[in-house]
Every structure is written in structure tokens, then in C-alpha cells.
Amino acid sequence: MEQTRDLEIFLVATPGLEVPLQAEAVEKGFAGAKIIPGGVSCHGGWSEVWRANLSLRGANKVLVRMGNFPAVHLAQLDKRARKFPWSDFLRSEIPVKVEATSRKSRIYHAGAARQRVERAITETLGAPISSDAGLRVLLRIEKDICTFSVDTSGEPLHKRGHKPAVAKAPMRETMAAMFLRECGFDGSEPVLDPMCGSGTFVIEAAEIAMGLNPGRSRNFAFEDLHGFDSQAWAGMRNDRSQGGLSAIFYGSDRNAGAVEAASTNADRAGVAAYTRFHNRSVSDIKPPLGPTGLVIVNPPYGARIGDEKRLRSLYGSLGKVLMSRFSGWRVGIVTSNQSLARATRLPLLQAGPVVDHGGTKIRLYRTDPLP
Known part of the structure; x- marks a missing residue:
């Protein structure tokens, strides 16, 4: 996992709270933080992905865009998914779950698209597919452009990991x-x-x-990605509270x-x-x-x-x-x-x-x- 690689990072916001999330991302120094539909986009290396998960209070999830390509039918998606550099992101021994959505595209059957991607991942990388895997690969097809993202958070980020007791109708x-x-x-x-x-x-x-x-109290899905550096991460999560x-x-x-x-x-x-x-x-x-x-x-x-x-x-x-x-x-x-x-x-x-x-x-x- 090259720490320096420039990735497109997408912070998923609660609908209606995009503005304060962007303000928080700017304040915490995330490069190029701007509001786009659904949340806030910024960019940086893998260490910035970890830092977003660790330090941002307003993001629900941190997704990394792995890449995109045009495809107008399933055979084309199949071919391109098999050429996709999965091993740059995923590990062959870690199970993944694939989710797909399609809007305004000639590939309109999200379920069929998902199956093609699952097959491409198992047959080219060897990673098992599991519906309850902690690592999610997301395929979004919009206007015939297929975009692959990986959910680096795992459990939604409002689950801080240190709050067992919940009253009724809790505020996230x-x-x-x-x-x-x-x-x-x-x-x-x-x-x-x-x-x-x-x-x-x-x-x-x-x-x-x-x-x-x-x-600070929880684990994240990015710990199961290719090239994850546990020593660098341990250094980052070492909390310095005042x-x-x-x-x-x-x-x-x-x-x-x-x-x-x-x-x-x-x-x-x-x-x-x-x-x-x-x-x-x-x-x-x-x-x-x-x-x-x-x-x-x-x-x-x-x-x-x-x-x-x-x-x-x-x-x-x-x-x-x-x-x-x-x-x-x-x-x-x-x-x-x-x-x-x-x-x-x-x-x-x-x-x-x-x-x-x-x-x-x-x-x-x-x-x-x-x-």
C-alpha cells in the first residue's frame, strides 16, 4: 500500500449535514475537500484514508474510489472487471462482499452486474465472495460509467466502539x-x-x-486491504488527548x-x-x-x-x-x-x-x- 499514492477519498455525509462535514474536513487539513452529492470529496494517500476514519466526527463512511471505465453491456463490464488491478487494493485471502447500483445506464440489471464483478474478483485475484464479509466493494454504474470503490470503514463510523448502553431513539x-x-x-x-x-x-x-x-477504540475495514502498514497505523492512532x-x-x-x-x-x-x-x-x-x-x-x-x-x-x-x-x-x-x-x-x-x-x-x- 503506497502511502503516497493520490487517491480520491469520499466522505459519506448524513443528508443535510454536508456543510459542517466539509468544514470539519477543511479544518482537519484534508486536501481539496469539496461538497459533492452525498458527501464530501477530498484526496490524499492511504495515511489520509486512515486519518479520515480515525479523526472525522461527521463522516458516516470513508470510501476510496479505486477506478472507473465506460461499459455499455455486461460482456464489456466482464472483460474490464477481469483486467482491473484488484491486487493493488484487495488481498487474495480476505473475503469481500460486492454491492452494485445502476442509474441511467444501458447495463440496468444491478444484480447481473454484481455477479460479473464477483466472478472477476474470485477468478483473477482468488478472493472469496461472502455476503457477510467485513470488506465491501461497491460498483456504481451511472450514465454508462462503471466506478469501483472500496468501503474502508467497515461498521458505520457513528459506532465509535466505546458506547455499549443506548437509550431509546438515540441521536447518532x-x-x-x-x-x-x-x-x-x-x-x-x-x-x-x-x-x-x-x-x-x-x-x-x-x-x-x-x-x-x-x-480510537475500534477497528476498520482498511486493516484488511493490500499492503496495510500496521506499524504506521499504530503510530497514528496513539491518542494524544489534552x-x-x-x-x-x-x-x-x-x-x-x-x-x-x-x-x-x-x-x-x-x-x-x-x-x-x-x-x-x-x-x-x-x-x-x-x-x-x-x-x-x-x-x-x-x-x-x-x-x-x-x-x-x-x-x-x-x-x-x-x-x-x-x-x-x-x-x-x-x-x-x-x-x-x-x-x-x-x-x-x-x-x-x-x-x-x-x-x-x-x-x-x-x-x-x-x-
Whole structure:
């Protein structure tokens, strides 16, 4: 695996969060980071692929484009797939899974295309094909151009590897990190989540402040690629976190089980020293002593008819508490329902873009520092 080879790297974004992902990639020095449909494209050598998986908080996956060619029928695809330099990327003893999609192309049968590629890989490289392989090769046929990519992440990147306990309807870590960024959070101020669930916002905020890499506790699919250098990788993943923070990160929830889960998760993530979790209802929250910061919350949205009235009063009391006690704090509320956001009576700025949260369309509603 030549470390210096210039690869096209594609960072898969949550729909609606492409802008903060690009900002993060630019800030972390990924060359040529630009928004394209579905995410952010940048380029660099294999070490940049590893670094993207290890350090980016907002990417769901890191794909590497292996190459492309035109093909208008299956026989042509077959021939070119057999000439493709698979051994530059894959290893003959590691099983792979092939996935194919086709749009606006004369090769319209994605299943048949997939079978040709599987056969080409087994017959020219010798690698076994398996539907549950950890390594995925992706074929995209669009307007008669066939593009091969490899998924270098394996498990989606929101699975940080150090969070066993999950509350119901959790906010994904990748989304939480991007919403924190959209609220202007840079790690230097306290954060409070008054409906913290399993602690995602609080733990992400603490990790950002401590300079911890999100992927530090897990394995990645690129470790099974051709020429992977385990020594160079070990050097890169050696975490250099900064202790001695000034800020503390707070979460509370009226559900004692959620508070317990959040504390366990913070401990596993190595941020327990800088996080505090309390079992209390929204009406009992108070700003911690010290500087003002950010209140960020992902309240229930209520999918069923009849929920709305009860939720309206919950959002209303949240807004009242924040307005009366949290002068100087900024607020971020993530919800699927604009009228619920308005029920807080907070001085909301223009809503953020629509974000796809597992089929639910949500948005971030922010305020400037409260009066």
C-alpha cells in the first residue's frame, strides 16, 4: 500500500449535514475537500484514508474510489472487471462482499452486474465472495460509467466502539457532533443537555474538548486491504488527548436508567472526569457555576396523534426555564416539528437545513445568547 499514492477519498455525509462535514474536513487539513452529492470529496494517500476514519466526527463512511471505465453491456463490464488491478487494493485471502447500483445506464440489471464483478474478483485475484464479509466493494454504474470503490470503514463510523448502553431513539454520534459544530461549539465552553438520554451530546462535546479521536477504540475495514502498514497505523492512532480542561459537560434526564447509561458510556469513552450526569426533570435544571455556554437538546418529537398537546407543554416549560435561568447561554434544539420548536417561545434564529434522521426529517433550531 503506497502511502503516497493520490487517491480520491469520499466522505459519506448524513443528508443535510454536508456543510459542517466539509468544514470539519477543511479544518482537519484534508486536501481539496469539496461538497459533492452525498458527501464530501477530498484526496490524499492511504495515511489520509486512515486519518479520515480515525479523526472525522461527521463522516458516516470513508470510501476510496479505486477506478472507473465506460461499459455499455455486461460482456464489456466482464472483460474490464477481469483486467482491473484488484491486487493493488484487495488481498487474495480476505473475503469481500460486492454491492452494485445502476442509474441511467444501458447495463440496468444491478444484480447481473454484481455477479460479473464477483466472478472477476474470485477468478483473477482468488478472493472469496461472502455476503457477510467485513470488506465491501461497491460498483456504481451511472450514465454508462462503471466506478469501483472500496468501503474502508467497515461498521458505520457513528459506532465509535466505546458506547455499549443506548437509550431509546438515540441521536447518532456523527449527527450530534455536526449539530454541536453548527451551534458554534469549539470545545472551550460548558455544554448542558437537559434530556441527555444515553449521553451522546455530552460525551461528544467532552471528546471534542479533550482532542480525542472518535475512532480510537475500534477497528476498520482498511486493516484488511493490500499492503496495510500496521506499524504506521499504530503510530497514528496513539491518542494524544489534552487533560486539564477548563470546561465541564453536563447532562440530566428524568429517567434514572438513562442517567446510569450515560455515566457508563462516559466512563467507557474515557471522559468521566469532565462530565456530570444528574437525575432531574427539565423544570429543575439550573446553569452550573462558571462561564455561560451552550444548552443543546434533542427532545421527543411525538410521532403519534395526540402526543402534540403533551409535548407542546414540555417544550413550553423547557423554553420558560431557559429564558428565566440561562441568561447569556446559547440554545440548540433538534426536533422534527417546527410548531413544537416555536412552543418554546425562545428567540429562534432561522432553522437549519432538513436532516434525515433514519427517515425522520429533523432540523436544528438555534438562538443567540439569551437575554
